[in-house]
Amino acid sequence: MDSPVSRRDFVKTAAGASVALAVASQHNPLFAAPAVEPPKPSGKTISMPPLPYPQDALAPFISARTVDLHYNKHHMGYYTMLKAWIGAHPEFQNQTLEELMVANQGGIRFAEAVFNYSVLLYNHNWYWMSLKPKAGGQPKGNLAGLVNGSYGSYQAFRKQFIEEAMQLGVGWVWVVLDGKAIKAYRSEYHETPLLKGYVPLLTVDVWEHAYYMDYQNERQKYVEAVLDNLLNWDFAETRLAAAQK
Numbered sequence: 001m002d003s004p005v006s007r008r009d010f011v012k013t014a015a016g017a018s019v020a021l022a023v024a025s026q027h028n029p030l031f032a033a034p035a036v037e038p039p040k041p042s043g044k045t046i047s048m049p050p051l052p053y054p055q056d057a058l059a060p061f062i063s064a065r066t067v068d069l070h071y072n073k074h075h076m077g078y079y080t081m082l083k084a085w086i087g088a089h090p091e092f093q094n095q096t097l098e099e100l101m102v103a104n105q106g107g108i109r110f111a112e113a114v115f116n117y118s119v120l121l122y123n124h125n126w127y128w129m130s131l132k133p134k135a136g137g138q139p140k141g142n143l144a145g146l147v148n149g150s151y152g153s154y155q156a157f158r159k160q161f162i163e164e165a166m167q168l169g170v171g172w173v174w175v176v177l178d179g180k181a182i183k184a185y186r187s188e189y190h191e192t193p194l195l196k197g198y199v200p201l202l203t204v205d206v207w208e209h210a211y212y213m214d215y216q217n218e219r220q221k222y223v224e225a226v227l228d229n230l231l232n233w234d235f236a237e238t239r240l241a242a243a244q245k
């Protein structure tokens, strides 16, 4: 997105992305009715989903102070900025978050800002739902079979997930559905697997603001703590079920 894009290229990109979204929407859980009732990640008006647990619920693995800063400052800040950017443009005000991402992908100036903040809001919406107290460890049910089928074992998947996290500069590590396989997938900066043809199931934010106060530079300890104690496989199972309908 650093290089200028001509209007013709932008229109072409947006048109292509629209097709991609149409295909993704058939399989993506964010477009489907959830099996349980999580906070709605997006809607016809952009919203800020409530934190699905108290701010201290993830301690000691993620402190209340980190959750407070991350949710109330960073996440809320992205939401506020996105609302500000689209506030003066009525053509965007009835679009879902997913539609905003597609319509502004590859754009410059205004479109780039809308795209970036849309992705940041979208990814953070996923992040809080991807965690819960007294969770983590090996998945059960359908996901256990998919993880074993894709990686041979949960331990092999866990190792790959950590490697993806450590190879990132700034970004996110996801559990996605890639066809019929589970994949540990990393997205940098303002990227999201939704626009790459994958079905998101879970994500872990590895921007420094997600862990630095609790773990300083030891990102791996943060990722391991999340994997072993907080990763919300139950939520992923509902997303998987919705995607497979």
Ligand SMILES: [Fe+2]
Residues within 6 Å of the ligand: 070, 074, 124, 205, 207, 209, 210
């Ligand atoms: Fe974040």
